[in-house]
Amino acid sequence: MDDASHQLAQAIGSRVRAARQSRGWTLDQLAEASGVSRRMIVNVEKGEASPGIAILLSLSDALGIGLPALVEPPHAALAKVTRSGDGAVLWRGDHGGEGVLVAGTQPPDVVELWDWTLAPGERHDSEPHAAGTKELLQVQSGSMRVEVAGEGHALAAGDALAFDGDAPHAYASDAGARFILTVFEPGVGA
Structure with missing residues (x-):
């Protein structure tokens, strides 16, 4: 480590x-x-x-x-800046990809902003999140596949996808991709 x-x-x-x-x-x-x-x-x-x-x-x-x-580091201000390179790396792929949580809100309605990189040949399988969770992503570069409840979606740079994050889902790329992901989890702790 x-x-x-x-x-x-x-x-x-x-x-x-x-x-x-x-x-x-x-x-x-x-x-x-x-x-x-x-x-x-x-x-x-x-x-x-x-x-x-x-x-x-x-x-x-x-x-x-x-x-x-x-x-995330605790903060008392009305706004919080996360500088480039300061996000929390919470996933590392076998070939160098990363899932970085760069910003998030506090409960009860939590919104997370992620910066993901998938190296060529990498895949991340995600378990279903809490009921009502929604995800939005946009491919910044490269191409990828997103599987939601067994249904595949091919995405290229600039493409976006909205889906239910409370279903099994996975992100994969043969050639490599970078994407921005937003996760909305309503009623955390309710």
């Missing part, structure tokens, strides 16, 4: 622990509510694990705080 990943893992761990303790939950209660193993939660809270997006979403949904609250 590089230094930036280690610092992010430490921050996520302390936020998960604080949110769990503020609810008076034990590790077992969080494990039951999230579907994440107790052992993984212990590793996350100690900052010893770099959990994937699915685990982070399960934990943030169970805690009712939304993914941005786990990974």
Whole structure:
């Protein structure tokens, strides 16, 4: 784990622990509510694990705080700037691709803004998000396929797609692609 990943893992761990303790939950209660193993939660809270997006979403949904609250630096201002290169890298592909969370809002209606790069031959399978989740994406460069509930959509630079994020979905590219993704999760923590 590089230094930036280690610092992010430490921050996520302390936020998960604080949110769990503020609810008076034990590790077992969080494990039951999230579907994440107790052992993984212990590793996350100690900052010893770099959990994937699915685990982070399960934990943030169970805690009712939304993914941005786990990974973004706290801020008190009315506006928050994320400088280029400062987003939270929450997915790394086998060939160099990345999923970077660059901005997000607080509950109850959480909106996430992602900057994704898929290297040639990469694929990211996403589990269905909470009911009512919507996703919007636009291909900035390259070409890709988005599968939603088994239906494939071929997209080229400039193309956009809106879909239900509460269905199984995947992003893949044979030649490589960069895309911007927005995820809307209504009623987080409700």
